[in-house]
Amino acid sequence: MRKSIKFILTLILVINMLATTILAAGTEPPPASADGVVLMDANSGTIIYSKNMDTQYPPASTTKIMTALLALEKSNLDDEVVVSKTAPFADGSKIYIEEDEKFTMKDLLYALMLQSANDAAEAIAEHISGSTEEFATLMNERAKELGCTNTNFVNPHGLYDENHRTSAHDLALILKELSSHPEYIEIAKTPMYYIEPTNKQTEQRPIWNKNRLIQSSDKYYYADALAGKTGYTVESMHSFVAVAERDGVRLIAVLLHDSAHTYWDDVRSLFDWGFDNFSLATFIKQDDSLGTYSVSNEISIPIAAATDFNYLKDNSSTDVPTLKILDKDISQQSFKKGDLILKGQILLGEESLGELDICAEEDYTFNSSIFQKNDSEESKKENSTNIFMSVLKYVGIVLLILVVLLRTRKVIIDKKRKKRKLETMKKNMYFQRYYKK
Known part of the structure; x- marks a missing residue:
């Protein structure tokens, strides 16, 4: 019984080691309670630390980083977006947009990234693709282009759907691309933003950033943080993605499927560990x-x-x-x-x-005559070689014919000799018989 328990514990340890990857470092990374974890270098894409990074989980509102990426790639910040009939009825977190209300894409991106507004996500999706379904197709196509292999989006906001899945690694790849856009960093690190009155709303809409890492008065404030996006549904549990930069090193952290809700502490510890153990070096x-x-x-x-x-x-x-x-x-x-x-x-x-x-390091001019000369010399060498090979071939053929002729002549001569010898023998036999009589 004890041996069986020991074997099972050893097997669990081995499986856990296989699922966890650590780029060599002086110290072990701090624990993180999320099931899927990635710490990535944002410049090279190098994975510094991972846990179950390719396992699929429902991402909840961290989905919105893909929606934001497509908004920045497929539209301009000052584009006018007219709200459809369906977008105002999106479930979950919202800023309560109205049908036919007009926003700039910039305002909707602030609502998406700071307030995590699902109605803003649907308005963005419909503006770009005409429907949320078509937009989900676009999301998946872009994910594949970025190298994502475990992602399937079915909506632009992350409300739970059993087919809506991604991995910590894939989210890190998406955030790496998104964080290369300065406009995203500017939006995501803003503590508070006001959407000005619209054709349907006479008052400003204040929007607070839910990322506590960038709120200077919050106990979880992290001075190196540049961006982050929270996510939660009952089925998806807690998720968080973030970007931080120190001394030229930019890191991306992803924590997926966290039941303990400790990601604020976990992500700060992971960032500190990364910055303490890795640094930016110049090779060339x-x-x-x-x-x-x-x-x-x-x-x-x-x-x-x-x-x-x-x-x-x-x-x-x-x-x-x-x-x-x-x-x-x-x-x-x-x-x-x-x-x-x-x-x-x-x-x-x-x-x-x-x-x-x-x-x-210096100018170079292609001189066709030199190459033509070289080509000509090569051609001459090749022609000489070809002629030589042809001569050898013909000489070989002639020699072969001579050998065949000589062998044929010898065979003919031998046959004639045998024939004469046979005739002589017959004559001798005849005379011998004649004289005996």
């Missing part, structure tokens, strides 16, 4: 010489880094990246000093950290 600086690159057998040109390349360094590791220049035929193109001509892959062990743009 802009204009650093990278040696020479062979344009042809006779010509090489000096090349240099077109940009800085920074990466997230594990403070406990002494490993350094390496540069692999990606081969490309540039022999028949002209370029000037500073033109981008190549790309390099930055590797840390077998892991790719990203690509580096590489430029020429």
